[in-house]
Amino acid sequence: MSESNLLSKKTNRRTFIVKVLLLYSSFVAVVISIPVVGALLAPLFRKTPETWRSVGSVDNFKVGKTVLVKFRDASPLPWSGITAQTASWLRRESTDEFIAFSVNCAHLGCPVRWIADAEIFLCPCHGGVYNKDGSYAAGPPPHGLAKYPVRVKNNEVEILSSPIPITNI
Amino acid sequence: MSDKLKKIWLWFDKRTKISGVVGPLAKHLVPPDSKWSYVFGSATLFAFILQVVTGVALALMYQPTSASAYKSLQYITNEAPLGDVLRGIHYFGASAMILLIGIHMIRVYLLAAYKYPREMSWISGVILLALTLGMGFTGQLLRWDSNGVWSAIVGAEQAGRIPVIGTWLARFLIAGKTLGGATLSRFFAFHVFLIPALLFGIIGLHIFLVIKNGISEPPKSGRPVDPENYESWYDKMLKDKGVPFWPNAAWRDITFGLIVVMIILLLAFFVGPPKIGTPPDPANINSNPRPDWYFLWIFALFALMPREIESYAIAFGPIIIGFILILLPIVFNKGERSPFRRPWSFMIVIFIVTMIGTLWHEGILSPWSPDFNAKPLPEKVIGNVGPDARFGADLMYKKACLYCHNISGDGGHRGPNLTRVGNRLTREELKIRIVNGGGNMPAFGGTLSAKELSALVSFLETRKDSILTENK
Numbered sequence: 001m002s003e004s005n006l007l008s009k010k011t012n013r014r015t016f017i018v019k020v021l022l023l024y025s026s027f028v029a030v031v032i033s034i035p036v037v038g039a040l041l042a043p044l045f046r047k048t049p050e051t052w053r054s055v056g057s058v059d060n061f062k063v064g065k066t067v068l069v070k071f072r073d074a075s076p077l078p079w080s081g082i083t084a085q086t087a088s089w090l091r092r093e094s095t096d097e098f099i100a101f102s103v104n105c106a107h108l109g110c111p112v113r114w115i116a117d118a119e120i121f122l123c124p125c126h127g128g129v130y131n132k133d134g135s136y137a138a139g140p141p142p143h144g145l146a147k148y149p150v151r152v153k154n155n156e157v158e159i160l161s162s163p164i165p166i167t168n169i
Numbered sequence: 170m171s172d173k174l175k176k177i178w179l180w181f182d183k184r185t186k187i188s189g190v191v192g193p194l195a196k197h198l199v200p201p202d203s204k205w206s207y208v209f210g211s212a213t214l215f216a217f218i219l220q221v222v223t224g225v226a227l228a229l230m231y232q233p234t235s236a237s238a239y240k241s242l243q244y245i246t247n248e249a250p251l252g253d254v255l256r257g258i259h260y261f262g263a264s265a266m267i268l269l270i271g272i273h274m275i276r277v278y279l280l281a282a283y284k285y286p287r288e289m290s291w292i293s294g295v296i297l298l299a300l301t302l303g304m305g306f307t308g309q310l311l312r313w314d315s316n317g318v319w320s321a322i323v324g325a326e327q328a329g330r331i332p333v334i335g336t337w338l339a340r341f342l343i344a345g346k347t348l349g350g351a352t353l354s355r356f357f358a359f360h361v362f363l364i365p366a367l368l369f370g371i372i373g374l375h376i377f378l379v380i381k382n383g384i385s386e387p388p389k390s391g392r393p394v395d396p397e398n399y400e401s402w403y404d405k406m407l408k409d410k411g412v413p414f415w416p417n418a419a420w421r422d423i424t425f426g427l428i429v430v431m432i433i434l435l436l437a438f439f440v441g442p443p444k445i446g447t448p449p450d451p452a453n454i455n456s457n458p459r460p461d462w463y464f465l466w467i468f469a470l471f472a473l474m475p476r477e478i479e480s481y482a483i484a485f486g487p488i489i490i491g492f493i494l495i496l497l498p499i500v501f502n503k504g505e506r507s508p509f510r511r512p513w514s515f516m517i518v519i520f521i522v523t524m525i526g527t528l529w530h531e532g533i534l535s536p537w538s539p540d541f542n543a544k545p546l547p548e549k550v551i552g553n554v555g556p557d558a559r560f561g562a563d564l565m566y567k568k569a570c571l572y573c574h575n576i577s578g579d580g581g582h583r584g585p586n587l588t589r590v591g592n593r594l595t596r597e598e599l600k601i602r603i604v605n606g607g608g609n610m611p612a613f614g615g616t617l618s619a620k621e622l623s624a625l626v627s628f629l630e631t632r633k634d635s636i637l638t639e640n641k
Contacts (some may be wrong), residue, residue, distance in 0.1 A: 043344040043351050044337065070452040077350030081236025083318065084349055087452035103454050108471060109326040110319060111454035113541065118569035119616040124457040125323070126472035127537040127573075127583050129611045137611030139537075140476050163346030164322060166329035166339045169480045 048074040052151065052158040061092040061157065066114050066132065068103075074161035088148055088159055089114055089121070091132070100150040100159045101134045106167050107141040121145065142167060198411030199418045200386035206280070207384065207418070208425035209273035215426035216266040217372065219433065220304075223259040224361070231311070233357035235350050235449070238313035242445050257437025260461075263305055265433055267463045270298055275518055278497075281506035282385035285396040288498035290378045293371050295494045300368050302463075307360035309461045313353055314446035319458035321352055322451075330484040348451050383407065384418075388506035396503055457538075465532035466525045472537040473528075537609075539572035540581030550577045554631050561628025564621055568613065576632065584610055591633030599626045 053071035076084030110125035128139035146165035232241035283291035325339035344351035571580035606612035
């Protein structure tokens with residue numbers, strides 16, 4: 001074997017080892033990034049149990065009236081404090097029919113206010129307006145207010161603690 | 170004593186060789202006429218350093234949890250020694266950074282300093298702009314009152330418009346399906362660790378490029394940039410006419426930077442930080458979320474855009490703008506730099522500044538927002554009218570007409586001013602408008618009784634010159 005051949009063989013072995021090391025390093029990097037990316041994405045995969053929250057006895061609500069009710073999110077983190085609270089505009093449509101509207105405007109999520117005498121929901125941010133049945137009335141929102149599942153159980157009105165409605169295209 | 174200090178320095182320098190790095194950097198040659206228009210980039214850096222320092226100080230006291238941040242903010246503002254000044258510096262420092270980046274960008278665009286070989290300086294600058302706006306948004310949120318909470322939701326809703334991954338992205342931002350314990354921790358980590366780390370890296374690249382490619386010389390009409398020979402021409406120009414950066418150019422950077430810092434300090438001291446609002450309760454619907462001033466024009470845009478295209482504009486607008494900004498130096502990498510040979514550059518800057526300025530002005534007034542503080546019409550405004558019209562005047566308030574319509578100075582500004590509506594509309598026309606609504610007005614046909622409608626119209630009919638002057 002000539003001198004130059006030997007040299008190139010030596011270089012080959014060296015580059016091979018470097019390549020193996022690089023490959024191994026990227027493997028280690030990938031392994032380390034799993035828990036890191038996991039922490040970033042964990043909230044997306046966190047299971048929340050189906051939780052019905054009581055917002056009061058049926059008799060508290062008058063037919064034809066819309067009132068603000070407050071309840072807790074489904075399985076909030078122990079350190080959430082006040083941010084575990086959620087609200088809904090609850091309307092008693094008839095003796096046994098309730099509608100629970102999300103307070104989030106369908107435009108950009110700002111909290112809408114119920115103007116009882118005029119029977120409309122108004123958004124303070126960009127002036128979205130909704131009718132008493134939550135349907136779109138005026139302003140920039142692309143559609144009406146979202147609704148939460150609501151039921152009557154043991155003479156209590158219960159709302160299903162649900163995700164914040166996100167408006168998609 | 171000074172001999173001893175000198176000895177220590179020499180020992181240190183011999184081992185670190187720091188003077189060998191800093192010396193040539195300080196003395197490197199720059200074009201002779203780079204004067205006051207060149208100070209905005211360095212001033213942005215001064216403001217950034219101020220943000221890092223005050224940010225660390227705030228983090229010493231801030232509690233980054235959804236439950237206790239509010240209390241710690243009140244402590245910082247009301248009890249900690251000079252805590253409110255600290256918050257003020259951080260707020261006005263952020264404002265200064267965004268303002269200075271805007272001026273810096275306009276300067277670089279007008280003088281076409283982004284052309285060969287400085288394309289990457291512009292592109293890294295665009296990334297720095299995006300990161301700084303990210304800092305502005307997350308920072309406003311860390312002021313964790315009801316405005317902060319609702320801003321998080323507004324941000325998530327905007328992300329939600331992006332096709333396919335929208336809902337996923339929205340939940341990624343607020344760290345869950347609802348706002349809660351994980352939300353603030355996330356924004357804190359972004360604001361304090363993630364985005365600053367990226368900022369440090371890309372600011373490093375941005376400055377490295379300025380040093381490697383040199384400061385762009387002031388442009389001259391009829392001296393186009395030619396990538397073939399620009400660098401050899403630039404090197405020769407520097408050798409012939411260049412002046413050392415320190416002190417010939419640096420004194421202007423330092424002077425202007427100090428002025429900026431002084432203004433920030435004065436504003437922090439005499440104006441103070443933004444007030445902390447009501448507690449961060451997502452069930453408190455009496456919140457009126459508003460972004461800080463630098464996003465107010467976008468807030469206005471959301472109110473004024475045609476409804477049909479808005480969702481698409483929210484989803485694709487930022488992507489298209491980013492794309493155009495990044496392509497700019499790649500497409501226009503050579504040729505004339507002088508703004509007098511590029512009249513369009515003036516037009517574009519004037520157009521963008523006017524657009525943002527107008528939207529910003531609208532954002533401050535927010536005429537589209539209903540006036541929830543509207544009061545019943547005062548006697549003086551109602552005047553001497555019949556019982557039917559008087560009942561109508563009461564309904565103007567009760568039925569929320571005054572939230573959007575103004576009568577003689579009372580009420581909101583969303584809808585047309587009704588002070589003299591009787592001059593332009595007849596009884597029948599008024600009825601049709603109220604019953605059917607139209608434009609941005611909801612239809613009130615379903616909620617008003619015939620008697621109420623008649624009363625409202627009777628009142629509005631009295632809003633005309635002949636009657637109003639008679640009453641006076």
